[in-house]
Amino acid sequence: xxxxxxxxxxxxxxxxxxxxxxxxxxxxxxxxxxxxxxxxxxxxxxxxxxxxxxxxxxxxxxxxxxxxxxxxxxxxxxxxxxxxxxxxxxxxxxxxxxxxxxxxxxxxxxxx
Amino acid sequence: xxxxxxxxxxxxxxxxxxxxxxxxxxxxxxxxxxxxxxxxxxxxxxxxxxxxxxxxxxxxxxxxxxxxxxxxxxxxxxxxxxxxxxxxxxxxxxxxxxxxxxxxxxxxxxxxxxxx
Numbered sequence: 381x382x383x384x385x386x387x388x389x390x391x392x393x394x395x396x397x398x399x400x401x402x403x404x405x406x407x408x409x410x411x412x413x414x415x416x417x418x419x420x421x422x423x424x425x426x427x428x429x430x431x432x433x434x435x436x437x438x439x440x441x442x443x444x445x446x447x448x449x450x451x452x453x454x455x456x457x458x459x460x461x462x463x464x465x466x467x468x469x470x471x472x473x474x475x476x477x478x479x480x481x482x483x484x485x486x487x488x489x490x491x492x
Numbered sequence: 493x494x495x496x497x498x499x500x501x502x503x504x505x506x507x508x509x510x511x512x513x514x515x516x517x518x519x520x521x522x523x524x525x526x527x528x529x530x531x532x533x534x535x536x537x538x539x540x541x542x543x544x545x546x547x548x549x550x551x552x553x554x555x556x557x558x559x560x561x562x563x564x565x566x567x568x569x570x571x572x573x574x575x576x577x578x579x580x581x582x583x584x585x586x587x588x589x590x591x592x593x594x595x596x597x598x599x600x601x602x603x604x605x606x607x608x
Contacts, residue, residue, distance in 0.1 A: 382535065411594055423582065423598040436593050470535060478586065478594045480526070483536040 383407065384484035386471050392490045398459040401487045405452055405473030411435070412454040413474075413481060414446055418467040429454055430477055461491045494519045494585045496566075498599035505573045505606050513568040513602045515583030524586035525566045526596060527557055531579045539581075542566060553577070573606045580604075 383406035393399055405412050414426040425438035429448035440446075443461075448454045458465060468488050472481040495518045505511045517523050524543055528536040540551025547559045557568045568581060580601045587593040 382537070384535075413595060415596075422600050425587070425595040425597065428594050430594075436587070436595050438595060472536075472596075474594065478524075478592070480538060480541055481594075481596060482538060483528070485535040 382482040382484065384471060384473050384482055386469075386484040386487050388487060389485065390488050390490075392492065393461060394492055395461055395463060397461050397491075398457065399461065399489065401456040401458070401469055401471075401489075403454045403456070403471030403473075403484060405454070405471075406482055409473035409475050409482075410452065411474045411477060411479070411481075412448055412452070413472040414440075414454070414456050415470045415472065415483075416467045417470060417486070421467075423470075426456070435477065458489070463491050465489065466491045494523075494587050494597050496525075496583045496585050496597060496599040498581075498583055498602045500602050501600075502603045502605065505604070507575050507606055507608050508572050511570050511573040511577070511604065511606070513581050513583075513604060515566045515568065515599060517564050517566060517583075517585050519585060520589045521592075523559075523566075525557075525559065526584040526586075527551065527555070527566075527568050528582045528584060528598075529579045530582065530601070536582065539568070573604075575606050575608055578604055578606045 385404045410431045426440040428436040468486045471484045527539040583599040584596040587595045
């Protein structure tokens, strides 16, 4: 158990819908990262937050957004969902800006 | 731009034999390299990292990795494989020049299969 929690574990929704994925980092970790894992794209970095502020952006679509709250948990919002958004979404956390990352169990999103 | 390559989609090893999972990297500046393992329906688990120092890095579950600057490689090794080591292994490098960014850039993964 890495200490990073993600909810829900599974999410099934329809195209065009909006969903929110939640992540709680390890106690004391200030950085939160979101990654998407799909069969065709592999593991891709989406976005990083540090202590409430956005720090780095990867291949995140404009339909996706994220935020980190004062209690350091983070949410990833996915809107206008398409079939191709079906993937495993991981959250990771680290103590600082560039430390080793610990991954949560992931949320499996299925868009029908 | 930082990148890593895992040239083998799958590695098959007999239990008790040594295993090697290959990784090569391309970076600007000093590399910050990592190995993670993913078991079915699980998240990624950290195995080991190279930041600086000894070229042989020891990690969790008896794994080690050898950093080779001249060959730009960071191969994962274990002297004696276990059936329970069967999983998907990812090599990763920290993004940004000289690893200045926090995000990780992953290879495509290598499926390790250890047969009894």
